[in-house]
Amino acid sequence: MNLKDLDWKPLALVPVLALLVLPFVGSPSTWVTLTVAGLAMGMIIFIIASGLTLVFGLMDVLNFGHGVFIALGAFVATSVLGAMGDYTGSASLWRNLLAVLPAMVVAMLVAAAVGLAFERFIVRPVYGNHLKQILITMGGMIIGEELIKVIWGPQQIPLPLPEGMRGSLYFGDAAVEKYRLIAVVVGAIVFGVLLWTLARTKIGLLIRAGVQDREMVESLGYRIRVLFVGVFVVGSALAGLGGVMWGLYQQNVVPQMGAQVNVLIFMVLIIGGLGSTTGALVGALLVGLMANYTGFLVPKAALFSNILLMMAILLWRPQGVYALAK
Numbered sequence: 001m002n003l004k005d006l007d008w009k010p011l012a013l014v015p016v017l018a019l020l021v022l023p024f025v026g027s028p029s030t031w032v033t034l035t036v037a038g039l040a041m042g043m044i045i046f047i048i049a050s051g052l053t054l055v056f057g058l059m060d061v062l063n064f065g066h067g068v069f070i071a072l073g074a075f076v077a078t079s080v081l082g083a084m085g086d087y088t089g090s091a092s093l094w095r096n097l098l099a100v101l102p103a104m105v106v107a108m109l110v111a112a113a114v115g116l117a118f119e120r121f122i123v124r125p126v127y128g129n130h131l132k133q134i135l136i137t138m139g140g141m142i143i144g145e146e147l148i149k150v151i152w153g154p155q156q157i158p159l160p161l162p163e164g165m166r167g168s169l170y171f172g173d174a175a176v177e178k179y180r181l182i183a184v185v186v187g188a189i190v191f192g193v194l195l196w197t198l199a200r201t202k203i204g205l206l207i208r209a210g211v212q213d214r215e216m217v218e219s220l221g222y223r224i225r226v227l228f229v230g231v232f233v234v235g236s237a238l239a240g241l242g243g244v245m246w247g248l249y250q251q252n253v254v255p256q257m258g259a260q261v262n263v264l265i266f267m268v269l270i271i272g273g274l275g276s277t278t279g280a281l282v283g284a285l286l287v288g289l290m291a292n293y294t295g296f297l298v299p300k301a302a303l304f305s306n307i308l309l310m311m312a313i314l315l316w317r318p319q320g321v322y323a324l325a326k
Helices: 009-025 028-059 067-082 093-126 130-152 178-200 202-212 214-219 224-250 257-272 277-297 299-316
Strands: 168-171 174-177
Touching (some): 009 028, 028 178, 028 224, 067 093, 067 130, 067 224, 067 257, 093 130, 130 257, 168 178, 178 202, 178 224, 178 277, 202 214, 202 224, 214 224, 224 257
């Protein structure tokens, strides 16, 4: 997306929401803590949703089995981090990163490999048929959850934060958890890499051209199917990365966690505009902030606050804040 042509009004929704809530929270320090927590939650959701955004926006595939890659990434992280106790138990943040980064890489590789098989045997036969895609990918997720239970067991498994990532940093009277700041940084890096890849690289150009006119690109000798399979694999890997982040955020994992997060993901995609990476970022940040603000101010409204947010956005822009042009 060209920055000169970017509509900045949707981006303004995030600071506007934060500023509107400030008088109701009252304490500036509490507001800072809630805002950073909301941004961190939103960034983690964005990492997960960005993969599904790519798959739908570029391949027109409704993958309701996306949650299995989230859960898989989180469970792989429990195994990797469990074997690196000397690093996770250290108070040094750098030693913690030497454990967390390999866990993220392994989780992404495993999720990517499973995603490749998922696309080949489950998604490929139903290209072009959204109803069949929904049904068969949901079935694939159920099977995936059962396989996770076979390998890791059906019980909840703890995924504690490494020692150096625990605790908070203080900015005046405002306490901000270290891990939440790390989540914001990782989410920003993922967003930047995705935008750069799609807008500035030859692969990104071919993918976007293939969406617009597949036959023309194939006539030039490029294999669009291979590119699209690569998109699905990358989307699965991002879900695996998001699963690690979400598991550390919750500090425990269960086989059904992917299905639970799926609800938030599809809210984000609908708010952002199906297929838009920038829209997914805006939607994820709004969902994260809304969840944290309402959880503090009106706990009983927290469960449906994001549904109200989604309804309000769709009344304003029925196709989402950034509809993907095809």
